[in-house]
Amino acid sequence: MNTKLFFPALIATLFIAAGAFAQTTATNRAADELKALVSKTQADVQAGKRTEVALGDDLKQFDSLLAEHQGEKTDDVAQILLMKAMLYSQVIGNTDKSEELIKQLKSEYKGTQLVAKLEKQEADGAAAKKIQDSLINGAMFPDFAKKDLNGHPISVAGFKGKVVLVDFWATWCGPCRGELPNVIATYKKHHADGFEIIGVSLDSERDKLDAFLNKEDGMTWPQFFDGQGWQNELAVKYGVESIPFAILIGQDGKIMGKNLRGDDLENAVASALAK
Numbered sequence: 001m002n003t004k005l006f007f008p009a010l011i012a013t014l015f016i017a018a019g020a021f022a023q024t025t026a027t028n029r030a031a032d033e034l035k036a037l038v039s040k041t042q043a044d045v046q047a048g049k050r051t052e053v054a055l056g057d058d059l060k061q062f063d064s065l066l067a068e069h070q071g072e073k074t075d076d077v078a079q080i081l082l083m084k085a086m087l088y089s090q091v092i093g094n095t096d097k098s099e100e101l102i103k104q105l106k107s108e109y110k111g112t113q114l115v116a117k118l119e120k121q122e123a124d125g126a127a128a129k130k131i132q133d134s135l136i137n138g139a140m141f142p143d144f145a146k147k148d149l150n151g152h153p154i155s156v157a158g159f160k161g162k163v164v165l166v167d168f169w170a171t172w173c174g175p176c177r178g179e180l181p182n183v184i185a186t187y188k189k190h191h192a193d194g195f196e197i198i199g200v201s202l203d204s205e206r207d208k209l210d211a212f213l214n215k216e217d218g219m220t221w222p223q224f225f226d227g228q229g230w231q232n233e234l235a236v237k238y239g240v241e242s243i244p245f246a247i248l249i250g251q252d253g254k255i256m257g258k259n260l261r262g263d264d265l266e267n268a269v270a271s272a273l274a275k
Contacts, residue, residue, distance in 0.1 A: 030069045031076040037061050038083060045091055052092050059084065078109035082118075131239030137256060141166075141249045144234055148222035149210075154198055161251050162194040163272045165265075168235060168245040170202040171212040176244040179261060184218040186266045193273050194251070197221035202243060204229040251275070 041058045049055050062084040069077045082105055089098035102118070109115050135141075145155045156164050167183065169176035187197055201223050203209045213219055226233055232240075238247070248257045248265070250272050260268050 028076065030065065030072065030074075030080065033065055033068075034076070034080050034083060037065065041087065050091055052088075052094065055087070055092065059087070062087075073109055073112065075109075075112045075114045078105060078112050078114045081105045081109070082114065125241065128239035128241050131237075135238065135247060135255055135258060137254075139255050140253055141247065141255050142237075143253075144237065146224050146234070149213075149225055150222075152222065154222045154224060156198070156249055156253065159196045160253075162196050163190075163251055163256075163269055164249045165195070165197045165269075166200065166238075166247045166249065167197055168200045168202065168232075168238075168240050168243050170243060171208055172203070173243050179244050180216070180219070182262045182265060184216075186269055187221065188218060189266065190269050190273060195269050195273065199223040200232065200234045201225045202229055202232050202235055202240075203227075248272070 037058070040061075041055065044055060044058055052059070062080060065080050066077070069080070081101060085098045085101035085105065088094045088101065106115050106118065141156055143156045145153065145157075148154045156166065165183075169180075171177070183197070187195065199219075199221055201209050203225065204227050206225060206227060209223070209225055213223070224232075224234060234240075244259075246259060246265075247255060248260055248268055250256045256272055257264075257268050
């Protein structure tokens with residue numbers, strides 16, 4: 001688990017829509033107390049404490065904060081319970097306990113903006129999973145019709161009779177950039193035989209995307225970009241919740257594979273072109 005990423009994200013989460021919350025002095029105190037506790041817990045985790053026993057003192061302090069602010073059904077107090085649940089899931093690794101705390105959170109703090117946001121995320125995740133489950137090998141790929149960075153129409157149907165990889169990525173995504181040499185090599189090797197790629201960038205800044213594409217040798221395929229990041233229209237359409245994510249589509253328009261990497265991608269492309 002990536003504890004280095006966990007706690008900075010935790011601290012940032014403490015003030016979700018902070019400007020929108022007009023809380024009482026007592027509730028603001030709860031947020032300040034939680035921020036101090038998160039900082040202490042972060043130091044303990046960095047010192048090697050990652051079990052329930054080792055983090056026992058921190059967990060007791062979460063409970064003390066909740067008891068101190070019992071009866072305050074606000075977003076700031078709800079954050080305390082959320083942080084405890086995240087500590088269990090992302091550091092201690094006890095997902096059952098985390099789910100129990102999230103269930104408690106949604107029950108005791110129903111009506112808060114925090115719970116509304118969690119419920120929306122769960123609904124979005126369920127919808128994304130349903131979409132992803134439908135993208136199975138042998139199914140017809142549900143096409144799109146968009147324009148690339150140069151304003152030219154792009155779609156899988158526009159490459160009729162060719163093997164197409166729809167590749168979801170971003171310049172800020174380390175794993176995407178790590179896989180890129182394999183994608184470029186496969187493209188160079190098989191493009192002349194009928195292999196095409198359509199990139200879908202989850203970047204939010206066009207200038208950074210353009211600069212990267214101009215610098216990256218061999219990345220010449222069309223890109224779809226709408227500046228919406230994770231809310232990219234095509235990412236939402238295909239239920240993409242993590243990147244890199246790619247779908248390989250055969251000459252007949254049917255899905256041949258998802259998330260093929262390295263040699264697996266090259267072998268699948270070669271096999272598809274040989275049919």
